[in-house]
Amino acid sequence: MAMALITKRAVDAAKAADADYFIFDDACGKPTGGIEVVKGFMLKVTPKGKKVYFYQYRLARAGTADKTPMRRITLGKHGDLTPDEARERAKELAAMVAQGIDPRQRELDAIAAADAEKAAAEARARLEGELVFEKVAARWLEEYELDHRPTSVGQAKVSINKYLVPKLRGKPMPHITKADLQAAFDKIPAKQKATRQQVFAYASILWRWALERGDIQDNPVPSMAKPKALKARDRVLGDDELVSIWRATVTLREPLGAFYRLLMLTGQRREEVAGMTWAQVDRAAAAWIIPADKAKNKVQHIVPLAPGVVEELDRLALARQVKAKVNKPDPKQWPQTGPVISIRGKLPISCFSQAKTALDAEVAKVRQNIEPITPWRVHDLRRTLATGLQRLGIRFEVTEAVLNHVSGARSGVAGIYQRYDWRDEKQSALVAWAQHVQGILRPAEQSNVVALDRGKVVAA
Incomplete structure (x- = not known):
C-alpha cells in the first residue's frame, strides 16, 4: 500500500x-x-x-x-x-x-x-398510448377477425366502434371502471334490447381477452347486470305468406329475388346462401358443399339441391354468361369461380337491410288487397322450412341434418359417434319441401307427395 x-x-x-x-x-x-x-x-x-x-x-x-x-x-x-x-x-x-x-x-x-x-x-406512456380503449379494441378486433365468420366480425365492429368507442375513447383500458362501462351501455336506448345484449356480449369477450393478455388487472364486466335475454322467436310463416313472398321475389331486382328463393328452398343461413360460390356447387351431383370455415358451427355441410334450386342456379349461370357476352350461353354450364349471388359479379351481396326493405315493399304490393303480413325476419324462412319438414313427416334427425344443427340428436356423446350424414334423407326432405312450395304456388294442382314414416319421400 x-x-x-x-x-x-x-x-x-x-x-x-x-x-x-x-x-x-x-x-x-x-x-x-x-x-x-x-x-x-x-x-x-x-x-x-x-x-x-x-x-x-x-x-x-x-x-x-x-x-x-x-x-x-x-x-x-x-x-x-x-x-x-x-x-x-x-x-x-x-x-x-x-x-x-x-x-x-x-x-x-x-x-x-x-x-x-x-x-x-x-407506464404512463403505455397507458396514454397503446392501452387507450380504442387501440386495445382495434387489436382485439384484428385478432377476432382471423377465426370468426364475417357476420360475427361485423357485429363485433359495430358493437365496439359504434357503441363503446365514442364513450370510452382516450380512456386507458385499465382505468375503465364498472361505472364507466355502465354509462356507455346506458346510452343504448332501452327498447333496443337485442343491441344491448349484443354489445354486452362482445364487451365481455374483449375484456376477458385483455385480462388474459395482462393489459388489465381487473375485469368489471362479470360483476355487471347482464341484459335480459330476448324471448326466443317462434315466428313461422304460413303458406299464404310464403306464396306472397315468393311472388314478390319475382318482381324484385335480381339476383336478390333468387337469393330469397334459395333461402326458402334450402333453409340455410342467410350468410351461407349469400356467400355461396360456384366452386361450392356441383350440378351433376346436385349438391352444395358449405366448407367448415364458412359454416356457423364450423362443420362442413352438404346440401342436396332440389330440382327447383338447380333451376334457380341455371338462371343465375345464364345471366352471368349473357353479361359476359358468351357466344353460346348454356345455363347447364355453371361457372367454376366467383360468387353465385352478386350484384356486380365480384363480391357476394351484403346489402341485407336494403334488400329486405325492397322485398317488403314488393310483398306489400302483392298483398295490397288482403291483410298485410305480420312483421317477419329472414331467419323465419329457415324456421318455416324446419317446421314444414316436420309437418311433412320428416324425422327430427333429418331436419337437424338439413339445418346443419349440432344439437339435439347430433350433440354431446351421441354426436361424436353419430357420423352418418343423412345425405339421401336430406335430399328427399328438401325435394319434398320444394314440391310443397311449388304446390302452394299452384293451388289448382294436386300435390303428389307422400311422406313416409322414416323420413323418405317418394312420388305417389
Missing part, C-alpha cells in the same frame, strides 16, 4: 506494475501547500497504466461502536477528472459519512428512484 498526497505530479509519476496497486491520500508528514488531505481518497493504478480515483469508507453503526464493512465508491477515471476535482468529490462524500449518511446507499437509492421514475413514465 503506497501513500502520497494525490496531486497531478504524484498521479503523473505513478507507473504501472505487475498488479493493481493503490496510492492513499496522505501528506506523510510533508507540507501540503494548503491541500486538505482526505482520508479514504485513493488512486488505483492497473498493470496497463489505467488510473482511477476512489473513495473508501466505513460507516459507524447507529448506537454502537461497530462500523459497517468497508465500502468503495468509484469517483472516475484520471483524465475524465483532475486530481483536484476527484479530491473535491471525495471531500463531499467524506462530509456525508461524517453525518452518518451512506454515500453508496444514497447512490443506489438515486438509481432506484431514477429507475422507478423511468418505469412510471413508461
Whole structure:
C-alpha cells in the first residue's frame, strides 16, 4: 500500500506494475501547500497504466461502536477528472459519512428512484398510448377477425366502434371502471334490447381477452347486470305468406329475388346462401358443399339441391354468361369461380337491410288487397322450412341434418359417434319441401307427395 498526497505530479509519476496497486491520500508528514488531505481518497493504478480515483469508507453503526464493512465508491477515471476535482468529490462524500449518511446507499437509492421514475413514465406512456380503449379494441378486433365468420366480425365492429368507442375513447383500458362501462351501455336506448345484449356480449369477450393478455388487472364486466335475454322467436310463416313472398321475389331486382328463393328452398343461413360460390356447387351431383370455415358451427355441410334450386342456379349461370357476352350461353354450364349471388359479379351481396326493405315493399304490393303480413325476419324462412319438414313427416334427425344443427340428436356423446350424414334423407326432405312450395304456388294442382314414416319421400 503506497501513500502520497494525490496531486497531478504524484498521479503523473505513478507507473504501472505487475498488479493493481493503490496510492492513499496522505501528506506523510510533508507540507501540503494548503491541500486538505482526505482520508479514504485513493488512486488505483492497473498493470496497463489505467488510473482511477476512489473513495473508501466505513460507516459507524447507529448506537454502537461497530462500523459497517468497508465500502468503495468509484469517483472516475484520471483524465475524465483532475486530481483536484476527484479530491473535491471525495471531500463531499467524506462530509456525508461524517453525518452518518451512506454515500453508496444514497447512490443506489438515486438509481432506484431514477429507475422507478423511468418505469412510471413508461407506464404512463403505455397507458396514454397503446392501452387507450380504442387501440386495445382495434387489436382485439384484428385478432377476432382471423377465426370468426364475417357476420360475427361485423357485429363485433359495430358493437365496439359504434357503441363503446365514442364513450370510452382516450380512456386507458385499465382505468375503465364498472361505472364507466355502465354509462356507455346506458346510452343504448332501452327498447333496443337485442343491441344491448349484443354489445354486452362482445364487451365481455374483449375484456376477458385483455385480462388474459395482462393489459388489465381487473375485469368489471362479470360483476355487471347482464341484459335480459330476448324471448326466443317462434315466428313461422304460413303458406299464404310464403306464396306472397315468393311472388314478390319475382318482381324484385335480381339476383336478390333468387337469393330469397334459395333461402326458402334450402333453409340455410342467410350468410351461407349469400356467400355461396360456384366452386361450392356441383350440378351433376346436385349438391352444395358449405366448407367448415364458412359454416356457423364450423362443420362442413352438404346440401342436396332440389330440382327447383338447380333451376334457380341455371338462371343465375345464364345471366352471368349473357353479361359476359358468351357466344353460346348454356345455363347447364355453371361457372367454376366467383360468387353465385352478386350484384356486380365480384363480391357476394351484403346489402341485407336494403334488400329486405325492397322485398317488403314488393310483398306489400302483392298483398295490397288482403291483410298485410305480420312483421317477419329472414331467419323465419329457415324456421318455416324446419317446421314444414316436420309437418311433412320428416324425422327430427333429418331436419337437424338439413339445418346443419349440432344439437339435439347430433350433440354431446351421441354426436361424436353419430357420423352418418343423412345425405339421401336430406335430399328427399328438401325435394319434398320444394314440391310443397311449388304446390302452394299452384293451388289448382294436386300435390303428389307422400311422406313416409322414416323420413323418405317418394312420388305417389
